[in-house]
Amino acid sequence: MAISDVFCILGYLLIVFSKNSVWLDLGRLSIGCGIGLLSYVVPVYISEITPKNLRGQFAAVNQLMICCGASLAYALGTCITWRTLAIVGVAPCLLQLVGLLVIPESPRWLAKIGHSGALEEALQKLRGKETDISEEAADIKDFTEKLQHLPQSKMLDLFQKDYIHAVTVGVGLMVLQQFGGVNAICFYASEIFVSAGFSSGNTGMLAMVAVQIPMTALGVLLLDKAGRRPLLMVSAAGTCLGCLLVGLSFLSKEHHWAKDLNVALALMGILIFPIHMKGSAGSLVTLVSWLGSWIVSYAFNFLLLWSSYGTFFMFATICGLTVVFVEWLVPETKGRTLEEIQASMNSSLTPVSSGINRAA
Missing domain, CATH: 1.20.1250.20 (MFS general substrate transporter like domains)
Structure with a gap:
């Protein structure tokens, strides 16, 4: 850091x-x-x-x-x-x-490099002077020892049959998120508002800021109550609707429809953008996420020159596919242990939602 x-x-x-x-x-x-x-x-x-x-x-x-x-x-x-x-x-x-x-340094990292004394000191600092950390420290040491006896994993190991579902879900979510245009729209929001007919991008930007924080806070509050899958699907569906509205705004402008309609559609569309999506699989997923962000951000201006409304209709299509992807392949993690999640990932690449429903 x-x-x-x-x-x-x-x-x-x-x-x-x-x-x-x-x-x-x-x-x-x-x-x-x-x-x-x-x-x-x-x-x-x-x-x-x-x-x-x-x-x-x-x-x-x-x-x-x-x-x-x-x-x-x-x-x-x-x-x-x-x-x-x-x-x-x-x-x-x-x-x-x-x-x-x-x-303090991470206690688990200190355990990994064999600094038991520093581990307990760091854990005590994190938990407070009066807290009994003996049980937690013992658990960390025990878990670290078990990990060290496992074979060293490599990036190529992720593509074995046992992990292919997890990789598909993690990488798939990141690819669909980035190619759904979220970052491109955030990076170029001011230009989008001006292109759609706003006299200045500042008004639209401030409106976007005003909506973004409470919507993210709502996502935090609903995370454990509603579950991850429903939030992912609602987020993707909302982003899809937002892209459609912005696309209609540009289509309206190109065909010289009412200017007030252009502005309203663009503002409504941008304000819908979304609650965060997260994936796992370590550095691979992080790499895919940033690579996708770079590709879309770099290509965004060229796409707008090709077709402003077509660009957002394309983003809307990808966001719509995200809803289908989550429904068919992404397991719910709410109230489930890591072992249960891993078991559902390793089962097969068949739709997991039906299995979850049967288990419920």
Whole structure:
């Protein structure tokens, strides 16, 4: 995490003092390296330091904080210059870098490298001085010992028959999420609003920010009550509807329909975008996710030149396919142990929903 912060700080400083586009590209590359590392390491760290009964809530709050930070950046971007915004971006990186000096290392990582004393010290710091950590520390040591006796896994092992369902679900969700256009729309929201007929992109951006945080908070609250599969399907369906509305907005503009209708459709469509989708499978899924994000973000402007409304209808189709994908292949994880989830993954590539219904 500290190395990631250094990458981000360096990237922001390159942008602040940029003299030409090369400096901007290098700065964005450095920030990309930092964010890419953080996007994988932070959830792992959170899962390793939190008690098992709070792990889901902590992971969900992490997503909420990401949404709040991104929304704040969007809001600030409507009233300050991009160089000033880059200076602002340095602040949280420095704050986290200093904060890392006083937070403990992951107890599970310390157990993995054989530092039993440091493990107990870190765990005591995390749980509080008065808490009895002996049982939890023993469980961590026991589990780590069992892991070390297992054969070393390789990336190619993921494609064995036993794991192909899990890989299909994890990678499939990330591919469908990214090619559904969520990141492209977030990155180019201001331009989309202007193209759709807004006099300025700021109004639409602020409206998007105002809706994004409460919707993400709602997703956090509903995560354990409604279950993961229903939220995934509602999110994908909502994104599909949003893309259709934005596509209709551009189609309306091209055919010179009522201007007020264009603006209303674009605003409604963008505001629907969605509650976070998450996948697992470690670095492979993270790599697929960021690669998909880069491809769609890079191609987005070219797609708009090809057909503005066609681009969003294409995104809507992919989001619609996501609903079908989740219904047929993604198992529910609510109230299930890791062993039960793994068993449902390993069974076969047949629809899991019917099996879940029979079990219920």
